[in-house]
Amino acid sequence: MRRTGQGHHLAVTVLELEGQPNPEALDQATETLGKRHPILHSRLRRSLRTFEAAWHPSAPRPIPVHHHQPQDLDTLIHQLLNDDSIDILADGPNLHLHTLPLTPDRWALLILWPHALLDGIGIDKFVAELAGSETGPAHGDTCTTEGSPSALWKQAEPVLKEMRGFPNHRVRSLHQKHSKPTTSHFEVIGFNRQESDAIRRKMASTAGELLLLPYFACCASRAVRSIIASRHPNEDAPILLSLPVQRQPNPSKRPLFHNHMVAYSLLLTGGELKDLAPATKNLYRAYASFLRRKLPAAMEPLTKLIERCPSRFYLKPASLYLKGEICSLFHSHTGQFPTHTTSLFGSRLINAYHVPSVSSPPGIGIFFSEFDAQLNCTISWKKGSLNPNELTLLKNTLLSDLRVTNHQ
Amino acid sequence: MENELLGILREELLDTTDPIDKESDLFAAGLDSMGIMQLILAIEDHFATVIDPSELSRDNFATATRIAHLIRSKQPTAD
Numbered sequence: 493m494r495r496t497g498q499g500h501h502l503a504v505t506v507l508e509l510e511g512q513p514n515p516e517a518l519d520q521a522t523e524t525l526g527k528r529h530p531i532l533h534s535r536l537r538r539s540l541r542t543f544e545a546a547w548h549p550s551a552p553r554p555i556p557v558h559h560h561q562p563q564d565l566d567t568l569i570h571q572l573l574n575d576d577s578i579d580i581l582a583d584g585p586n587l588h589l590h591t592l593p594l595t596p597d598r599w600a601l602l603i604l605w606p607h608a609l610l611d612g613i614g615i616d617k618f619v620a621e622l623a624g625s626e627t628g629p630a631h632g633d634t635c636t637t638e639g640s641p642s643a644l645w646k647q648a649e650p651v652l653k654e655m656r657g658f659p660n661h662r663v664r665s666l667h668q669k670h671s672k673p674t675t676s677h678f679e680v681i682g683f684n685r686q687e688s689d690a691i692r693r694k695m696a697s698t699a700g701e702l703l704l705l706p707y708f709a710c711c712a713s714r715a716v717r718s719i720i721a722s723r724h725p726n727e728d729a730p731i732l733l734s735l736p737v738q739r740q741p742n743p744s745k746r747p748l749f750h751n752h753m754v755a756y757s758l759l760l761t762g763g764e765l766k767d768l769a770p771a772t773k774n775l776y777r778a779y780a781s782f783l784r785r786k787l788p789a790a791m792e793p794l795t796k797l798i799e800r801c802p803s804r805f806y807l808k809p810a811s812l813y814l815k816g817e818i819c820s821l822f823h824s825h826t827g828q829f830p831t832h833t834t835s836l837f838g839s840r841l842i843n844a845y846h847v848p849s850v851s852s853p854p855g856i857g858i859f860f861s862e863f864d865a866q867l868n869c870t871i872s873w874k875k876g877s878l879n880p881n882e883l884t885l886l887k888n889t890l891l892s893d894l895r896v897t898n899h900q
Numbered sequence: 901m902e903n904e905l906l907g908i909l910r911e912e913l914l915d916t917t918d919p920i921d922k923e924s925d926l927f928a929a930g931l932d933s934m935g936i937m938q939l940i941l942a943i944e945d946h947f948a949t950v951i952d953p954s955e956l957s958r959d960n961f962a963t964a965t966r967i968a969h970l971i972r973s974k975q976p977t978a979d
Contacts, residue, residue, distance in 0.1 A: 700956030
């Protein structure tokens with residue numbers, strides 16, 4: 493984990509609120525939650541004997557809160573994503589809160605968290621706890637692995653066989669081999685209610701009202717493909733899409749911590765992605781084929797094996813196998829966020845979204861979420877993965893597919 | 901058909917012990933985009949009926965009764 497930088501793979505969740513911060517209420521909440529979840533001050537360490545990772549908690553302490561003077565919101569997010577203030581492999585807090593006044597009557601609460609501990613589901617539950625609307629037992633405070641590695645390997649064989657077909661295609665991402673990925677960059681595109689309605693209408697007429705996941709995955713894939721095709725005009729430019737899928741179908745049973753998902757790897761050729769409407773159907777068919785061949789049942793033991801192994805054991809071979817790539821992009825659509833919270837510490841919530849950092853490869857991630865019927869899109873990339881002209885091409889392709897040509 | 905659909909929803913898609921009946925709001929019960937995709941496949945397997953993406957509306961999939969109505973409307977009549 494240390495070698496691949498996974499301990500520093502961070503995300504910022506931004507909650508924009510009306511009014512002003514209430515430091516007393518914040519201190520009370522962070523003290524309660526810090527004591528309730530010792531994992532927030534724990535260190536992840538692997539056993540030298542079994543290789544299994546386990547959290548080693550220190551004494552429960554309040555979650556640190558940092559109050560900032562007024563400054564540009566994006567500048568602060570950029571700074572938080574690129575600071576080394578969280579290292580899950582070292583002693584210290586694994587989650588920080590930051591408050592930032594935006595205007596005299598608006599402020600932002602920023603939550604900095606590591607992907608090794610939380611995801612979109614977990615942070616949604618954490619926000620509900622912060623708001624005091626969720627006080628149930630803490631779930632998922634420990635990593636659990638089941639099954640012997642050899643049995644898991646055997647169960648995972650069908651999906652390994654599937655993956656062996658991927659090198660037949662020249663899969664690329666936006667990672668540039670000769671640039672060393674360092675800084676994380678991002679851009680958040682907030683769509684107003686009218687634009688969000690137009691996006692939903694186009695989705696309904698193109699792919700049906702309910703195929704949200706393949707539709708947005710196709711829009712994101714086509715945007716990334718536009719860059720790959722411009723760099724390699726003589727190639728088919730297929731996309732290897734890593735699609736996160738919940739292991740637990742019942743939202744109320746998903747844990748706050750370690751709600752790690754299974755990733756389904758779907759390969760779409762350039763031809764299959766050429767036009768948006770058929771591309772959505774093609775992605776849906778690829779997913780259906782994945783299900784029909786019972787590959788999710790094989791993906792689960794593979795995920796368990798990966799969780800057990802030090803990351804260099806599988807990332808390096810996977811990277812060599814796919815000539816330096818692991819997938820073409822990261823993508824998710826977390827749907828409504830937050831699902832239940834409407835106010836925090838007496839302040840009404842007026843917008844919410846996530847800014848995840850990404851590794852390189854693939855060097856690019858396109859993420860969607862929705863707040864109060866308004867869509868938010870975060871484009872996240874590593875320095876060197878996109879030049880300014882390519883970023884413009886990526887955004888134009890994405891906005892054109894979403895049918896938001898005059899976005900302000 | 902409604903009861904068979906409820907069985908699929910309860911056991912394969914929603915993993916819930918909460919009571920759901922033919923008129924329960926399936927989206928409120930946790931049916932999401934991924935669940936819809938799995939449900940379409942289950943409908944193909946159990947009822948030999950292919951649902952076209954253009955028929956994937958919230959209205960058609962709001963309850964087990966509505967889904968059964970959609971499936972019946974696509975199945976050939978006996979005469």
